[in-house]
Amino acid sequence: MPDFQAILEAIYQDTINVSDKGTIASYIPELAHIDKGNFGIHLRTSDGKSYGVGDYKKPFSTQSISKVLALSKAMALIGESTWERVGVEPSGHPFNQLALLEIEHGIPRNPLINSGAIVIADILVSNLKNPKEDFLKYVRELTGDVTISFNKDVAHSEKITGFKNYAAANLLKSFKNLNNLVEDVLDFYFHLCSLEMTCSQLSNAFYLFANNGKCLRNKLHINDKQVKRINALMLTCGFYDEAGEFAFEVGLPGKSGVGGGIVALLPDHFVITTWAPGLNKKGNSKLGMLALEQFTTKAKLSVF
Ligand code: GLU
Numbered sequence: 001m002p003d004f005q006a007i008l009e010a011i012y013q014d015t016i017n018v019s020d021k022g023t024i025a026s027y028i029p030e031l032a033h034i035d036k037g038n039f040g041i042h043l044r045t046s047d048g049k050s051y052g053v054g055d056y057k058k059p060f061s062t063q064s065i066s067k068v069l070a071l072s073k074a075m076a077l078i079g080e081s082t083w084e085r086v087g088v089e090p091s092g093h094p095f096n097q098l099a100l101l102e103i104e105h106g107i108p109r110n111p112l113i114n115s116g117a118i119v120i121a122d123i124l125v126s127n128l129k130n131p132k133e134d135f136l137k138y139v140r141e142l143t144g145d146v147t148i149s150f151n152k153d154v155a156h157s158e159k160i161t162g163f164k165n166y167a168a169a170n171l172l173k174s175f176k177n178l179n180n181l182v183e184d185v186l187d188f189y190f191h192l193c194s195l196e197m198t199c200s201q202l203s204n205a206f207y208l209f210a211n212n213g214k215c216l217r218n219k220l221h222i223n224d225k226q227v228k229r230i231n232a233l234m235l236t237c238g239f240y241d242e243a244g245e246f247a248f249e250v251g252l253p254g255k256s257g258v259g260g261g262i263v264a265l266l267p268d269h270f271v272i273t274t275w276a277p278g279l280n281k282k283g284n285s286k287l288g289m290l291a292l293e294q295f296t297t298k299a300k301l302s303v304f
Contacts, residue, residue, distance in 0.1 A: 002299045004051045008041050011294045012053040015039070015276075015287050022278030022286030025258035030157035031061055031277075034260070039276040039287055041295075042199035046210055046269055056199035060275050061154055063257030066139075066195045067117040068234060069205060073138050074111075074123040075226045082123065085177055086116045088229075090237045094283070096164045098171060106175020110237040112255065115168040118178070121189040125180045131188045139195065142215045143204040154194035155187075162190065193257075199273040202263050206273075209234075209253075210265040231267060235303070242282040249293040251302030262288040266301055 016039055026032035040055035075082055091109040093100055101108060101115050108116035128134040132150070140146050158165070169186055172178040178185060197205065208215045209231055213222040222230070234253035239246040246254065252272075254264030260277030262285050272295060276287035296302040 002301075004043055004045070004049075004299070007295065007298050008043060008051055008053045011291050011298070012039070012041060014294065015291050016054070018287060018290065020286065021276065022280050024277055025260075025279055025283070027161070028154065028157055028258070029161060030151075030154045031259060034060070034277045036276075036278045038260075039274075040199045041272065041274050041291055042203045043270055043272045044200070044203040044207060050200065050203075052200060055275060056273075058275070059196040059198050059201075060261060060277070061151060061193070061257070061259035062195045062197050062202065062261055063193050063259040064112065064117070065202065065255050065257040065259075065261050065263055066192050067112050067120065068209075068230065068238075068255045068263075069139060069142070070117065070120050070124060070135065070192055071111045071233070072208070072222055072226070072230055073135065074120045074127075075230070076222050077127045078123060082111070082120075085123070086111045086119045088233060090243055092241060094241060096168070098164065098167055101168060101171050106172050106177040108172075110233060112233060112237045114165055115172060117192075118165065118169050118172060118185060118189055121192060122172075122178050122180055122185045125185055125188050132191050135188075135192065136195075139205060141219070142208060142221070143197075143201050144217055145201055145204070148195070148197055148201060150191045151194045151196045154196075155190040158190040158193060159186070162186070165189065199261070199275050202261060202273040203271040206263045206265055206271045210267050210269065210271050212267075227267075231265070240283045242280075242284055245282075246284070246289065249289065251296050251304045252292070253303070254292075256284045256288070258283055260285045260288065262292060264292055266303060269301060
C-alpha cells in the first residue's frame with residue numbers, strides 16, 4: 001500500500017504555490033467572493049481509511065458534482081427508463097449549451113450537462129414526495145452526516161441569474177421532456193447545485209460508486225449495473241468539454257463543479273476529492289486537475 005498521507009502532503013506542497021490558480025466562477029454572484037487560496041484534498045480508501053491535507057474540512061458549493069448524486073437517486077427510483085429521456089454521449093460543448101438540445105429535439109446528450117441534470121431533477125420532482133427534503137435525506141444517509149445542507153443564498157443567486165437554465169428548461173418543456181412546472185424543477189435544480197459539502201463529506205458521499213453501490217454504512221442503494229453506468233458517464237462526460245483531457249492526465253471517472261471541487265474514484269480502491277476554487281478555461285479546477293494527475297502518477301493507481 002502506498003503511503004497515502006505522505007503522497008497527499010507532497011502533492012499539496014507542490015501545488016499550493018502554483019502562481020496561476022485559475023479564475024473564480026463569478027457568473028454565480030454568490031460564489032464570486034470565494035478565496036482562491038483555498039485548497040484541500042481528501043482520500044477515502046475502500047478499506048475505510050481516511051487521509052486529508054489543507055482545507056479538506058471546509059464546506060464549499062458542490063455545484064455540478066451533486067448532479068451525480070441526483071442521477072444515482074433517479075436511477076434507483078426509475079431504473080433503465082431514465083435513458084428514454086436523456087442520452088449517454090459526451091456533448092463536446094460547454095455545460096450550458098442550448099443549440100444541441102434544439103437540434104436533438106429536447107433529448108439532452110447526457111445527465112451531467114445542465115439540460116440533462118434538469119431532466120433528472122424533473123424525474124426526482126415527480127418521484128419524491130418532498131423533493132428537496134428527501135434528496136437531502138439521501139445525501140445525509142450516504143455520508144452518515146446530518147449537518148449537510150443546501151446554501152439558500154447560492155440557490156437564490158442562481159435563481160435570479162440562471163437565464164440559460166430557464167432557457168434550457170423551457171426548451172425541454174417545449175419538446176415535452178419536462179413533466180413538471182419549469183419553476184418547480186428549477187427550484188429543485190438550483191437547490192441541488194447549492195448543496196455545500198467538504199472534501200471529506202464528498203469522498204464519503206461518492207463511496208458507493210467505488211463500493212458496488214453500498215454506502216459507507218454498507219447499505220445497498222444502487223445495483224452493480226447502475227454503478228457501472230454512472231462511472232462510465234463520469235469518465236466520458238464528467239468534466240465539461242475536457243473529459244478527454246481528464247482521462248488523459250488523471251485516468252479516473254469523476255465529476256467537477258464550478259465551485260472548484262472535483263471527486264474522482266477508482267472502483268474497489270478509493271474516492272479522492274479536491275477543492276481549489278480557481279477554474280481553468282474549460283471550467284475545471286486548475287489546482288485540482290494538477291493534484292489529481294500527480295496523485296494517480298505517484299500512487300500508480302488509475303483505471304488504465
Ligand atoms: N449551478 C450551475 C449552473 O447551473 C452548475 C454549473 C456547474 O457546476 O457545472 O450553471
